[in-house]
Amino acid sequence: MLQTDQELFEQIKFKENPLYEQIIQDILEKKYSIVDNFFDTAEVDILRENLLEKYEEDNFKKAAIGNKTSEVIERSIRGDFILWINEAEAGKAEKTYFNKINSLIEYLNRTCFMGILTKEFHYALYPEGTFYKRHLDTFQNDGRRKLSMVCYLNNEDWKPENGGELAIYTHENGKEEQINIFPFPGRVVIFESQELEHEVKPVKVPRLSITGWLKTR
Ligand SMILES: O=C(O)CCC(=O)C(=O)O
Ligand SMILES: [Fe+2]
Numbered sequence: 001m002l003q004t005d006q007e008l009f010e011q012i013k014f015k016e017n018p019l020y021e022q023i024i025q026d027i028l029e030k031k032y033s034i035v036d037n038f039f040d041t042a043e044v045d046i047l048r049e050n051l052l053e054k055y056e057e058d059n060f061k062k063a064a065i066g067n068k069t070s071e072v073i074e075r076s077i078r079g080d081f082i083l084w085i086n087e088a089e090a091g092k093a094e095k096t097y098f099n100k101i102n103s104l105i106e107y108l109n110r111t112c113f114m115g116i117l118t119k120e121f122h123y124a125l126y127p128e129g130t131f132y133k134r135h136l137d138t139f140q141n142d143g144r145r146k147l148s149m150v151c152y153l154n155n156e157d158w159k160p161e162n163g164g165e166l167a168i169y170t171h172e173n174g175k176e177e178q179i180n181i182f183p184f185p186g187r188v189v190i191f192e193s194q195e196l197e198h199e200v201k202p203v204k205v206p207r208l209s210i211t212g213w214l215k216t217r
Contacts, residue, residue, distance in 0.1 A: 039188070054083055117215065137193040147214040
């Protein structure tokens, strides 16, 4: 088959990435992957400052359930406040964030033909006492959501007694298993949006994150 110079160049440029390979292997094996230090402390600090600044400016909204045309705010289901991030208007910290996400998407599309064409991300803040009850992300009526991705922006001294675990429910030989994941700073959790039910356990101190979805067309 004839290849254009561009295609040949793309092939030469391509390098196997052990971290991304690990993510792919995890998702194939168990439908989720936990990556510590996906973002370093400096990146987390600046994203957290951004989040808090926007939160204090009152830009966040109570998160709703349902899709964009039929949203209901239901505090008994979820109590977080969110702010959607527009990539076109991303500041310096958010640009660094999207560069990393885009590089992962490119890798997934190239090596697994995942067909990720769009994405959506929002900041989230769970005030003390809030939670997000067990759900599937397709609850949002969006079948295009392929992978859910949560990145935690809490302080370095986030303690287990702060609560706020992400509980993921998996099935092993027909038996349900609950995996509890602490929202440690810089940690990223990626999971199959259509497959895994999950919940955010009640938090005892404000819990900060960026949550997003990688979507097919
Ligand atoms: O913050 C988390 O750990 C998960 C959030 C979540 O499930 C969602 O926003 O749909
Ligand atoms: Fe979710």
